[in-house]
Structures are given as structure tokens and as C-alpha cells.
Amino acid sequence: MQMPFDAMTDLSDDALLALYGNGDSMAAASLTARLTPMVFRLAKRLLSDAAEAEDVTQEGMLRLWKIAPEWRQGEAKVSTWLYRVTTNLCTDRLRKRRGVALDAIAEPMDDTPGIEARMISDNRAEALNGALAKLPDRQREAVVLRHIEGLANPEIAEVLDISVEAVESLIARGKRGLAVMLLGRKQELGLDG
């Protein structure tokens, strides 16, 4: 039996995955709409490359579809599992990339005219992305999960498969690294008050 799409907005990711495993196509659409943007956002932050982030997103979601029939409800959060898969896929890509080219990280400039505030925000985001790309992988992952995705430290520990103390240490070192790279540009980025 198929559930109507509207009725699925209140269901947990766990429940939707169980429905998907039972052949409900509406559950597939609902999970796609809910989880794909989340995975893509994280992958783009970690890789600083939209095309590669799309590949990683598709691969991560495919792994989710494949594991659905064996998924045991209540054991782990779907989003945590997906963050973990995405982080690992990104780490693999970054390792390969380092072996090929060092300067393939540059983001294309967006030359679409916009209001001043939007431009300042975009400039800051761009500066942040550039600085994040220069952090060691684990520090970048921890900082992005904590400060961009808004995960709590215990969940980050689960995603990265390390202790909560190690997460705290990674975040602290990551932020210090970002501060060194970014705070010298405060005036340029409209932050010197």
C-alpha cells in the first residue's frame, strides 16, 4: 500500500526508510527531498567543488538505498549514518585529489549583481570556504559538522568514529586555524567595527 506524499512529512527518516524497503515509492521521493540537500551541502563544504559534491551525494544516497532492506530501526539515526558515509567519501576524494593536483580548489566567482548585504555575506562565505579548504581534513569535518550543519558533539563523534573529547579538540584547533586565516581580513570583509 502506498502512503500519500503529504502524510510522510511527519514520519521519521527511520520510518520512511522502512517504507522504502517495503517497496513504497512515495517514501523514496520523500527521503530524496529530505536528505539529498543535506548530503550535498556537507559534500560541497568538504570538497569545495560542486561537481564532485554531486557525485558524492549520488553515491552516498545510493548506499542508503542499498542498505534499506537491512536497516534496523532505532539502532542509528539515518542522518548520522549518511553524514558518516558522506564524510568518508569526501575524505577518499580529497586523498585522491592531493595525488593529482594541488590547486584545483578555487571556486568560480559569482558575478551576478546583488544587494550589498548579500554580497558581503557571499564574500564571507567564500572566505570561509577557502579557509576551510586549507584546514586538515579531520578539523574541517569537525568544524563543518558543528558550526555549519549544527550537529552536537556526541553526534559528530559518532559520525567521525572518535571520542567526544577528540571532537572538542579538533573543533578548537580548527577554529584557531580559521581565526588565523580569516581574522586578518576582517576589515576587507566588513567586520571591523
Place this chain on the structure above:
Amino acid sequence: MTRKDILQEADMDQDLAAFFAAGQAEGDTPSDRLMLNVLADAKRAQPQPWALPERAIVRPIKRFDMSRLFGGWQAGSALASFLALGVFLGYTAPVGVTAFTDALAVSAGLETGAASEFSLDDLMAEG
């Protein structure tokens, strides 16, 4: 960690907050093409409802039709009825059978009770 370190860290957090806010606000939305690809993968990988794996499908065993031995189901059912009657008569007490046969004899006009009035000696004496 000294008080100075804590204050420095608080300042750093405050300064970085603007960057993190800008990062969160950045509109990283996946393209329509990606969404369609993900959905297509989902459909391809989705288990079919109620589908059995190939090896679990058991072909029906060809049943031996016994009724054909007796000329079809009509003849077979008649035979089964007579068989049931036979079993019934076999298990019923002989008294019941005697009463049944007596009733048959009466209806046929035979005097079965008269036989008991002649002894074997009378018959022998008459030659």
C-alpha cells in the same frame, strides 16, 4: 587554560560567528538533475513489494488426477458414496440389518416367521 585564553577564545568565537552565519546562509541547493538522478537510483535499487527471490519460487507439482482412473469425477463420486454406504452397513449392529431385511421381506409378502413352526424331525418323518 588561563582567564586570558578563555577571553581570547570568546573573542575568536564571536568573530568567527559572522563567517559561520554566512556559511549557513549560503544557498547550496542541489541541482534538479542531481535530484532526478538520486530518485532514479532509488527506484532502481528499491525492493519490489511482495516479490519473492527467484530461487524461492516453487513450481507447482503436477498432481496425479486419481478420479480419471474411475471415469471422471461423476463416476468417482458415485463410487465414493457406495463405499461410504458399505462402511456404514459394515459397522452397524446386525440387529439393525435384520430389522432392515425383515422389513424388506414383509413388504415383499414373504412369511418368514412360519419357518419356526416346523421342526427338522417333522420334515424327516414326512419323507
